[in-house]
Amino acid sequence: MPPLSARFIRYSLIYLAIGMTFGALMQTNAALVYYPRLWKLLPIHIEMMMMGWFIQLAMGVAFWILPRWSSSPTPRGNERLVLLAFWLINLGIWLTVLEVLIPFSWLILAGRLLEVAGVTAFVAATWKRVKPFGKQ
Amino acid sequence: MPPLTRWFIKFSFVYLILGLLSGLFLAAQGVWNFYPPAALLFPTYFHLIAEGWITMLIVGVVFWMFPKYSMEKPRRSEELARASFYLLNAGLLLRIISEPANEYYAASVSFWAVLLTLAALLQWLGGMAFVINTWERVKEK
Numbered sequence: 001m002p003p004l005s006a007r008f009i010r011y012s013l014i015y016l017a018i019g020m021t022f023g024a025l026m027q028t029n030a031a032l033v034y035y036p037r038l039w040k041l042l043p044i045h046i047e048m049m050m051m052g053w054f055i056q057l058a059m060g061v062a063f064w065i066l067p068r069w070s071s072s073p074t075p076r077g078n079e080r081l082v083l084l085a086f087w088l089i090n091l092g093i094w095l096t097v098l099e100v101l102i103p104f105s106w107l108i109l110a111g112r113l114l115e116v117a118g119v120t121a122f123v124a125a126t127w128k129r130v131k132p133f134g135k136q
Numbered sequence: 137m138p139p140l141t142r143w144f145i146k147f148s149f150v151y152l153i154l155g156l157l158s159g160l161f162l163a164a165q166g167v168w169n170f171y172p173p174a175a176l177l178f179p180t181y182f183h184l185i186a187e188g189w190i191t192m193l194i195v196g197v198v199f200w201m202f203p204k205y206s207m208e209k210p211r212r213s214e215e216l217a218r219a220s221f222y223l224l225n226a227g228l229l230l231r232i233i234s235e236p237a238n239e240y241y242a243a244s245v246s247f248w249a250v251l252l253t254l255a256a257l258l259q260w261l262g263g264m265a266f267v268i269n270t271w272e273r274v275k276e277k
Contacts, residue, residue, distance in 0.1 A: 001203060001276065009274045013267050020263040027231070027256035031238055031249035049186065057194060 001064045004082060008060030011090065015052025019045050044097045051093050051115055059085070059122055066129040071136070081125040088118030137200050140217055144196025147225060151188025154232075155181055176236045187259070188228055195220065195266050202273040216269045223262030230255035 001009075022041040029038045063082055068075035076082075096111030158181040165174040205212035234251035241248055 001274070003276060006274050006276065010271075013271060013274070016263060017267050020260055024256040024260035027235075027259075028253050030235070031252035031256070054186075054190060 001060075002076065004079060004086070005060040005064040008056045008063065008086060011086075012053050012057040012060060015048040015056070015093075019048035019053060022048075040100055044100055047093055047096050051089060055119070056086075056089065062126060066126065067131050067133065068129070069136070077129055078125045081121050085118045085122035085125065088114045088121060090118075092116075092118060138211070140214070140221060141196040141200040143221060144192050144199070148189050148192040148196065151184050151192065151228070155184030155189060158184060173236075173240060176239045180232050180235050183228065184232065187224075192224065195224070198270060198273075202270065203275050203277065205273050212269050212273060216265050220262045220265035220269065223258045223265060225262075227255045227258030227260075227262055230258065 022045040026038050026041055026045065029035055059082075063076060066076075069077065092111045092114030094111070095107050095114065099105065099107040099111070158177050162174060162177055162181060165171055199211060199217055204210040211217065230251055234248045234255055237248040238246070238252045
């Protein structure tokens with residue numbers, strides 16, 4: 001798989017590991033109620049699972065597997081745009097997550113904005129690769 | 137496709153249906169209000185879809201498709217992969233029973249609470265087993 005896909009997928013696996021750990025901690029607390037402040041992890045759990053795990057795993061695999069441009073120096077299209085998408089999405093996740101530590105709602109707004117920008121960049125870079133065989 | 141992948145995918149289809157059915161139940165409750173405690177089902181509904189359908193589908197296909205770990209062990213550890221299957225499914229099934237029950241009998245730490253904690257541990261172990269077994273298969277060739 002291309003290095004950029006490997007990057008997306010490694011990050012997605014890390015988010016899965018952290019997200020599942022926070023989820024397990026909260027679920028155990030729901031059962032045994034040992035540390036109620038664990039509920040503050042919920043927004044982090046959600047953001048990491050949705051944007052971190054699902055979306056980035058899908059992007060990594062899509063970037064790898066979708067049809068390529070056979071007669072092009074960049075068979076997978078505009079890789080720099082996809083790399084930009086990667087950074088925008090991850091910065092977005094970190095800002096949204098930071099809000100749990102620093103309760104300043106602008107952080108969530110900024111984070112979501114970056115995530116939207118990142119996903120839009122990815123879609124723009126990937127759209128045309130959804131093509132029939134042979135089409136240039 | 138390998139048998140373990142087939143198991144993951146077939147189970148994920150069943151979880152999708154179960155998830156959608158619980159969503160349907162929640163929607164009907166929203167309209168007719170015939171069983172107010174039904175609202176307790178929301179996390180269950182959500183995790184049936186996010187964990188049962190999406191994640192298990194991913195795990196199954198990733199196990200099949202990702203680059204070879206090595207020539208001798210193309211999918212790394214078959215045992216660890218099988219363990220992740222049993223752990224994730226046991227955890228999720230235990231969860232869908234104990235999570236609503238735990239909320240319903242919220243008065244004190246109960247039998248359901250113990251089951252829910254066990255479910256959390258099983259899911260977590262299953263997820264970690266998957267991450268460990270997959271990490272090195274994320275590679276260029």
